[in-house]
Amino acid sequence: MKMEIKGIGASPGLAMGYAVIYQKFEISIPDTIPEDVDAEIKKFQSARHESICEVTALFDKMMKDGAGEAAEVFMAHKEILEDEAGFVMPVIERIREKSENAVRAVAHVLNSIVDIFRSMDNEYMQARAADAEDLRDSVVANILGIQKPFMKDNLYSEKKIIVSYDLAPSDTAKLNFDKVEGIVTQSGGTTSHTALLARTLELPAVVGAVGLLEHVKDGDFIVLDGETGKIAVNPDKQEVEEYQKRKDEYIKQKNELREYSGRRSITLDGRQVRLEANIGTVSDVQTAIDNDAEGIGLVRTEFLYMERKELPSEQEQFEAYKRILEEMGDKPVIFRTLDAGGDKSFPGLTLPQEENPFLGYRAIRICLNTPSLFKTQLKALLRAGVYGNLKIMFPMISSLDELRRAKILLEQAAEELSAAGVPHRKKLSVGIMVEVPAAAILADCFAEHVDFFSIGTNDLVQYTLAADRGNPNVADVYTTFHPAVLKLIASTISAAEKAGIECGMCGEAAGDPTLVPLFLGFGLKKFSMSSSSILKIRKLISSLNYEECKRMSERVLQLNTASDIERILKK
Ligand code: PEP
Ligand code: MG
Numbered sequence: 001m002k003m004e005i006k007g008i009g010a011s012p013g014l015a016m017g018y019a020v021i022y023q024k025f026e027i028s029i030p031d032t033i034p035e036d037v038d039a040e041i042k043k044f045q046s047a048r049h050e051s052i053c054e055v056t057a058l059f060d061k062m063m064k065d066g067a068g069e070a071a072e073v074f075m076a077h078k079e080i081l082e083d084e085a086g087f088v089m090p091v092i093e094r095i096r097e098k099s100e101n102a103v104r105a106v107a108h109v110l111n112s113i114v115d116i117f118r119s120m121d122n123e124y125m126q127a128r129a130a131d132a133e134d135l136r137d138s139v140v141a142n143i144l145g146i147q148k149p150f151m152k153d154n155l156y157s158e159k160k161i162i163v164s165y166d167l168a169p170s171d172t173a174k175l176n177f178d179k180v181e182g183i184v185t186q187s188g189g190t191t192s193h194t195a196l197l198a199r200t201l202e203l204p205a206v207v208g209a210v211g212l213l214e215h216v217k218d219g220d221f222i223v224l225d226g227e228t229g230k231i232a233v234n235p236d237k238q239e240v241e242e243y244q245k246r247k248d249e250y251i252k253q254k255n256e257l258r259e260y261s262g263r264r265s266i267t268l269d270g271r272q273v274r275l276e277a278n279i280g281t282v283s284d285v286q287t288a289i290d291n292d293a294e295g296i297g298l299v300r301t302e303f304l305y306m307e308r309k310e311l312p313s314e315q316e317q318f319e320a321y322k323r324i325l326e327e328m329g330d331k332p333v334i335f336r337t338l339d340a341g342g343d344k345s346f347p348g349l350t351l352p353q354e355e356n357p358f359l360g361y362r363a364i365r366i367c368l369n370t371p372s373l374f375k376t377q378l379k380a381l382l383r384a385g386v387y388g389n390l391k392i393m394f395p396m397i398s399s400l401d402e403l404r405r406a407k408i409l410l411e412q413a414a415e416e417l418s419a420a421g422v423p424h425r426k427k428l429s430v431g432i433m434v435e436v437p438a439a440a441i442l443a444d445c446f447a448e449h450v451d452f453f454s455i456g457t458n459d460l461v462q463y464t465l466a467a468d469r470g471n472p473n474v475a476d477v478y479t480t481f482h483p484a485v486l487k488l489i490a491s492t493i494s495a496a497e498k499a500g501i502e503c504g505m506c507g508e509a510a511g512d513p514t515l516v517p518l519f520l521g522f523g524l525k526k527f528s529m530s531s532s533s534i535l536k537i538r539k540l541i542s543s544l545n546y547e548e549c550k551r552m553s554e555r556v557l558q559l560n561t562a563s564d565i566e567r568i569l570k571k
Contacts, residue, residue, distance in 0.1 A: 007209030015182025068283025297528020325388025385425025447499035457507025521553025
């Protein structure tokens with residue numbers, strides 16, 4: 001049947017092909033009581049070892065497929081499988097003391113981990129519940145000795161669109177990516193595992209497509225638009241031709257952008273800027289390099305704290321930071337210290353339940369209050385700094401006092417390393433995120449105490465306009481085009497310029513083609529964005545005239561409404 005379904009665009013691009021419906025594996029728990037407890041424990045242990053081998057093999061395959069970010073979930077799976085206190089012992093205890101069969105005991109212990117993720121007030125962590133369910137199904141299938149059904153054999157014969165309720169990490173890992181054109185799922189949001197993986201592999205994807213499985217059957221012809229979230233089911237010939245044209249145009253544009261790799265980011269009249277990447281995991285570095293990032297303008301270090309019950313050790317952090325620095329060579333890498341709280345919660349960090357978490361206990365506030373947590377990270381960073389061009393940045397700074405205290409702890413961390421004779425970086429640039437209006441208003445004072453600013457528009461907009469960045473009900477209030485926001489950005493850039501310090505921007509607005517000419521006109525010289533935007537923005541910069549942008553930005557600052565500003569910029 002011909003129809004259109006609307007979902008959420010999760011990974012850009014147009015894809016077409018025949019639908020392959022992937023059915024989820026349903027586990028059924030037997031009621032049996034084990035006759036021989038030791039044999040049952042043995043059964044559990046060998047299934048566990050089998051699962052360890054499977055996740056290790058999947059990790060290797062994903063790394064080979066160039067999906068490093070998505071591969072990391074399998075390392076997290078392996079950690080759970082090898083966690084004696086949190087997984088192995090509780091399962092054995094249930095078999096021994098409660099006479100549960102191995103399937104029931106495993107399902108019980110892993111379901112409680114699923115429940116923890118599911119109860120978290122954070123879309124990202126909730127999405128991790130599906131990962132834990134996947135792990136549970138894998139161990140259970142191995143205990144029962146059944147093959148986990150996966151893709152139909154015909155999947156690999158020609159290009160297909162995978163259609164599913166949701167895709168667990170191990171499902172996606174088994175896909176032969178050469179034969180998959182795109183992915184559509186009925187559930188999930190833009191931070192779901194499917195979305196992350198699709199973006200890493202540059203596969204068009206639509207998630208959250210309500211009613212998908214009701215209407216789409218195996219073999220239906222599907223066209224999906226990963227930008228708008230539109231899915232056309234069995235479109236007619238004319239529509240398909242139309243889509244094909246758009247797809248060709250999209251691919252052509254993408255290939256044309258490759259020309260901008262290896263070039264300078266410079267305007268027609270010779271103003272050179274830097275285009276850097278925002279990254280969230282170690283494996284994102286490769287995507288940044290592939291897109292010719294001139295540095296890393298933001299490492300969101302939170303990735304090390306996710307999906308685990310204990311906090312990462314200094315050594316573990318050191319190794320991750322060192323890898324990032326080494327891979328970037330002499331290019332600058334700005335590590336932002338832990339930005340927990342707000343919309344980011346972590347199982348290893350117990351935070352109070354708050355009425356208003358974005359205005360609550362978060363980021364630098366937590367770190368200053370928990371010096372051991374903060375100093376562990378600072379020491380790991382300083383040690384890693386020996387291996388590359390390290391810069392450290394503090395998030396959510398709202399007062400000079402906070403900055404002073406953060407710098408004292410950084411000095412103490414360095415002193416403790418010196419006293420222990422541990423090699424570490426002695427001289428480095430220290431900066432702050434300007435993402436709270438107080439910091440923007442006092443930018444001239446802050447500029448005397450730091451080496452650089454990085455403007456975080458994502459938070460600066462929400463705090464300036466009192467509009468939650470994730471709340472769809474106030475999405476129209478939340479706008480970077482608001483004159484109050486733009487005035488704060490402009491004055492922060494000029495305060496930095498006066499003081500002779502660097503000023504960059506790492507909020508989403510830095511990669512927005514409508515706003516880039518304006519920020520360039522304000523005098524911004526460093527733009528940090530998702531890697532996939534870099535070449536597009538370099539092409540844009542190459543077509544701009546800085547002096548014209550400057551005059552335009554002066555005119556924009558005279559305007560009093562967001563709608564007027566948006567209209568002018570979109571002309
Ligand atoms: C920002 O607030 O603009 C920013 C880059 O930080 P995050 O999105 O991680 O809060
Ligand atoms: Mg922020």
